Amino acid sequence: MTTGGKRILMVDDDEDFVEAVACFLEANGFTVLRAHDGKEGVRLAKVERPDLILMDIMMNERTEGFFAIHEIRGDPEIKHTPIFVLSSFCSRLPDLEIPAAGGWLAHDMFLPKPVNTAHLLEKIRQRLGKAA
Amino acid sequence: MSESAAPEAVVVIDDDYAMRLSCAKIVSKMGLRVEVFEDGARGLEAVAALKPGLVVVDLKMPGISGLEVVSRVHEIDPQIIMVVITGYATIDTAVEAMKSGAYDFLPKPFSPDELRLIVNRGLERRRLALESQRGEVERALLKRTFVTFVSHQLRSPLAAIHQYLDVLQRLDEAGDSPARRREWIGRCLKRTEELQSLIADWLTLARVEGGALLKERVEVDLKSTIVNILENYRAMAAAEDVALEVSLPEGETRVRGDRTCVSVLFDNLITNAIKYNRRGGKVTVSGGFCDGEIVIAVGDTGVGIPEKYRPFLFDEFFRIKDSGVKRTEGTGLGLHISKRIVSEMGGSIEVESQAGIGSTFRVRLPAWREPADDAEMGGWE
Numbered sequence A: 001m002t003t004g005g006k007r008i009l010m011v012d013d014d015e016d017f018v019e020a021v022a023c024f025l026e027a028n029g030f031t032v033l034r035a036h037d038g039k040e041g042v043r044l045a046k047v048e049r050p051d052l053i054l055m056d057i058m059m060n061e062r063t064e065g066f067f068a069i070h071e072i073r074g075d076p077e078i079k080h081t082p083i084f085v086l087s088s089f090c091s092r093l094p095d096l097e098i099p100a101a102g103g104w105l106a107h108d109m110f111l112p113k114p115v116n117t118a119h120l121l122e123k124i125r126q127r128l129g130k131a132a
Numbered sequence B: 001m002s003e004s005a006a007p008e009a010v011v012v013i014d015d016d017y018a019m020r021l022s023c024a025k026i027v028s029k030m031g032l033r034v035e036v037f038e039d040g041a042r043g044l045e046a047v048a049a050l051k052p053g054l055v056v057v058d059l060k061m062p063g064i065s066g067l068e069v070v071s072r073v074h075e076i077d078p079q080i081i082m083v084v085i086t087g088y089a090t091i092d093t094a095v096e097a098m099k100s101g102a103y104d105f106l107p108k109p110f111s112p113d114e115l116r117l118i119v120n121r122g123l124e125r126r127r128l129a130l131e132s133q134r135g136e137v138e139r140a141l142l143k144r145t146f147v148t149f150v151s152h153q154l155r156s157p158l159a160a161i162h163q164y165l166d167v168l169q170r171l172d173e174a175g176d177s178p179a180r181r182r183e184w185i186g187r188c189l190k191r192t193e194e195l196q197s198l199i200a201d202w203l204t205l206a207r208v209e210g211g212a213l214l215k216e217r218v219e220v221d222l223k224s225t226i227v228n229i230l231e232n233y234r235a236m237a238a239a240e241d242v243a244l245e246v247s248l249p250e251g252e253t254r255v256r257g258d259r260t261c262v263s264v265l266f267d268n269l270i271t272n273a274i275k276y277n278r279r280g281g282k283v284t285v286s287g288g289f290c291d292g293e294i295v296i297a298v299g300d301t302g303v304g305i306p307e308k309y310r311p312f313l314f315d316e317f318f319r320i321k322d323s324g325v326k327r328t329e330g331t332g333l334g335l336h337i338s339k340r341i342v343s344e345m346g347g348s349i350e351v352e353s354q355a356g357i358g359s360t361f362r363v364r365l366p367a368w369r370e371p372a373d374d375a376e377m378g379g380w381e
């Protein structure tokens, strides 16, 4: 596999959504770690040091994802981990690369939810290719 | 509990005229007082004078920056809820703003529903904070406006189903396992049911609110309605290892109402009694007469309802989320709808419960009287 067993952390409170996307990524050679709330997401990010994080925003009825992202970006050990936001917040917008500024890294992305998995795969490969 | 004194004030600070105007329109339609300002300086002055419950501020403004507004508002009163409006250009600042204490952010472009959702949630959050400050019961009850909550609840199952189908289609090519395929189809069906019951609940509520009950009142026999419902749930109860018992009185059990609504009422109570029961438990539906009313009691031997939650049980979207309680699917609309139906029919509903032992919901409905009686009472114009 070209992905060389890269590890992706998926943070989302909808277990079905996680299951579907995770299995797809696993079938494509990635290892997927799963978290169902922001806190667990941050914990796993710190302990497991994934290569990339897929983050939902609305979790448990608030914008928990933003707090999680903020925490991750505030931790010098893991702040360079690329983050893709997967959220229905973004569903009315084309996916956009976020300008590299403030807490965001260049090429972090917002993708609408539900996500086109082929497209997601391509973006992840591109991103991790850049990182390698 | 939240008292309904003067409506809370909301301050909107945005240099964009159209944005101010539409925010003001949406927020004032929510029954809240709203004041708009075009720059941070004026906005802050007003915040100090007005002490609003919530401030919405655009992060990208000339003059005092949105970020600065956030921290200055909190110097004035840390209990004021701050919501920041942000475009992609300022999304990094939005995170900064949350760090300096903003409660939530609103990505541009946003819909009226999203604004309403966030304002409601913010104000609810404030009420909860103020309440717990006063040492009142801490509760995780978030009451929301119907449409905003429903749209959020509709989105999640749809996204999950879509994602399963999307991945199933793609994995096909890579050759996936039949077991997984079966499981996912099962999950999709479950989420579809979730959607359907949400929509069904929504429609029933609309029906009740639209006054359907007052318009088409026909005679409905409670005994046969209840027996039919129990019949429908035999299999579900057996699967949960819950026994169903019924002892309805001899004699007239007819009431006046809408057939669908009466079914929905007892359907909700009976399914709850099964869902929130324990293995080996039972559900008992019994009945009697009292002062011209028919009394139906639906009792269970389940988890019970802790006293602190009872005042909220009939609120829309209320669900108990204690870790001890087993997780079940549900919209949190069932009891709210039931209560509405009962009161439209001129009856009442009450609950008795002991945590760990069980609950009994008791419904009283006026017994059917022949139309002749009505004519006498109402008279002819």
Ligand SMILES: Nc1ncnc2c1ncn2[C@@H]1O[C@H](COP(=O)(O)OP(=O)(O)OP(=O)(O)O)[C@@H](O)[C@H]1O
Pocket: B197, B201, B268, B272, B273, B276, B300, B302, B303, B304, B305, B313, B318, B319, B320, B321, B329, B330, B331, B332, B333, B334, B335, B336, B359
């Ligand atoms: N018989 C019962 N025993 C224990 N708890 C109950 C019982 N009936 C209702 N509850 C509690 O009250 C909450 C609200 O019930 P309600 O029927 O309104 O919604 P629901 O069961 O969550 O969803 P649905 O509307 O789909 O039935 C439930 O989530 C549950 O926690």
